Amino acid sequence: MNNPIHQLPHRKGNLITLGIVLSIMTYWLFAQTFLNLGNVLQDTFHTSQSILNLSISLTSLITGIFMVAAGNFSDRFGQKKMAFLGIILSIIGSLLLILTPNAYVMLTGRVIQGFSAALLMPSTISILNLVFEGDRRRSALSWWSIGAFGGTGLASIIGGLVSTYFAWQWIFIISIIFAVIGLVLLLNLRKIELSKATVATPFDFVGLLIFTIVMAALSIFITQGKTLGYFTPVGLTLLAVTIIGAIIFYLVEKKKQYPFIDFSLFSNKAYTGVIAANFLLNMSVGSIAVFNIFIQKSLGLSTFQSGLVTLPYVIMLLLLVRVGEKSIAKYGPKKALVVAPLLLAVGVVLFALTFLTGWTYIIVAAIGFIFFGAGVGLFATPALDTAVSTLPKEKTGIASAIFKMASTLGSGFGIAILVALYSMLAPSMGASKAAMIAFIINIVIAVIAFLFSKVFIPKSLDKPKA
Incomplete structure (x- = not known):
């Protein structure tokens, strides 16, 4: 039987939420910093560029492949077990990265980090959805979104700072500390009974x-x-x-x-709409990649400096996550899900003004990141809330896993398509026009995300939730 969190002391509920946020940041913040550690990793591991490239993508690859499987395991074997296992694997993975300069041990650590993230994502969302109700559940999910989206936004800045002024290994020492604290805080779940699949079906x-x-x-x-x-x-x-x-x-x-993926989930129109919009909106990560490449090559900014230009994105994202949460109670989730892609599109329109030069473009792009972050932040909690609340509670593990799978694949497709398009066009058209075309493609994608939210999300969800 499920024990709603309102039957527990308020402080204990906050500690559980904090433990979950710290746990997922071991992936979203710390594991993602590998994207900006290429040169220092080469100095440590003295291996080929292909091995380093593999190490950067490997954790996300493993996470994407096994996230739905992990969501299935979460529903079948228990969310708490999978969350605890995910945290332990995160600690092991981080230790393998920092204890030896052997490149293949490092790759093993990155694989283990991928399994850790795959286990943590669906299990922690399920825990929040099962033990919280009403406003507390939406608040908890918004803090989950802050940990995930905020961690991703800060990864390049934190990675650059720590690797520049300290040794890069300190990133994963701090990650281990976060994991240990998260594990201790989640011990508050021991006496809370969570629902899981009641019938042992063949896997x-x-x-x-x-x-x-x-x-x-x-x-x-x-x-x-x-x-x-x-x-x-x-x-x-x-x-x-x-x-x-x-x-x-x-x-x-x-x-x-008893299928591995229950396609009957997609008979739910709201779930299908929010999964599609989530996939498309996450493709916009490709615009951040194109922006960084363009601004570093065309304006001569360093990796850390270009990261600072994106700082308004992180700030607005964190601010608007809570606004998105509050909007559910006042207006229902659909309004935020419809407005968010349009805000993001406005931001990308400003990125696309690549005919501007120097500080003029930097300032305009920084304003664009305000709209971009507002769109992502406003979308985060209503999307996650819709994905997990419109389905039976025993399906929340697999439902949330597919939701995060859409995020992962959307980001991958966005980066691959937009960066490839920019790289292909830049030699013949010039960097400015190539970047502009890539951004215009992203604008079209954002408009399609708006249409999915507008058409597929039922009008009944416009009614405020109690």
């Missing part, structure tokens, strides 16, 4: 295998496509494996009594 290992192959091929195509070549035999083989494998997976799963 779909065939579905897991096919899904893993499809996701691995897709992730490699997205993250390594530029290096391997999108239209080389290897690239086309990966694409064929992805498409054919996805068709086989769907046909096999539809015939299963």
Whole structure:
């Protein structure tokens, strides 16, 4: 039986929420700093550039592949067990990164960090959804979003600061400290009974295998496509494996009594709409990547300086996450889900003014990041709340896993498509026009996200939630 958090002391509920936020930041903040540590990692591990590139993408690759499986495990075996295991794996992974200069040990650590994140994402969302109710649940989910989105936004700045003024290993020492504190705080869950699947059903290992192959091929195509070549035999083989494998997976799963992914979830119109909008909105991460490349090459800014230009994005994101939460109680979630993509699109329109030069463009882009962060922040909690609250509680693990899978794949597609487009056009058209076209594509994507929210999210959700 589920014990609502209102039956517990208020302080204990806050400690559980804090423990979860600290735990997920081991991935969203600390593990993500590898994106900005290339040079210092080379000095430590003395390995090839291909190995370093693999280490950067490996954790996200593993997380994306196994997140839905982890959500399934969370529903079947218990959210608390999966969360505790995820935290322990995070500590082990961080230790492997900092204890030896062996590159292959480091890669093993990155794999373990990926498994940790895959376990933590769906299990912690399920815990918050199951033990909180009403306003407290929305507040808790908004703090989860602050930890995730805020951590991602700060990763480049924190990584740059720590690696510049201290040793990069301190990033993961701090991550271990966060993990230990989170684990201790989550011991408050021991006497809280959470719901899980009540019937022990056979696990779909065939579905897991096919899904893993499809996701691995897709992730490699997205993250390594530029290096391997999108239209080389290897690239086309990966694409064929992805498409054919996805068709086989769907046909096999539809015939299963106990499928690995329950496609009946998508019969819920609100859930389908918010998953699609979430996927499309996360593609906008590609604009941040294009912006950083463009501004560093064209204006000569350093990695840390370009990160500072994006700081308004982080600030507005953190401020608007709570606004999105409050808007659910006052207006229902749909209004925020419809307005958010439009705010983000306004931000990208300002990025697209690449004909401006010098400080003029930097200032305009910084204003753009205000709108960009406002859109992401306003979208975060209403989207997550809609995804997990419109389905049966015993399905929250797999539902939240698919939600975060959409985030991961959306980011991957966005970065791959927009950066590849910019790289392809820049030599012939110039960096300014190439960046402008990439940003315009992102604007179109944001408008499509708006349409999904407008059309698929039922009008009944406009009614404020109690």
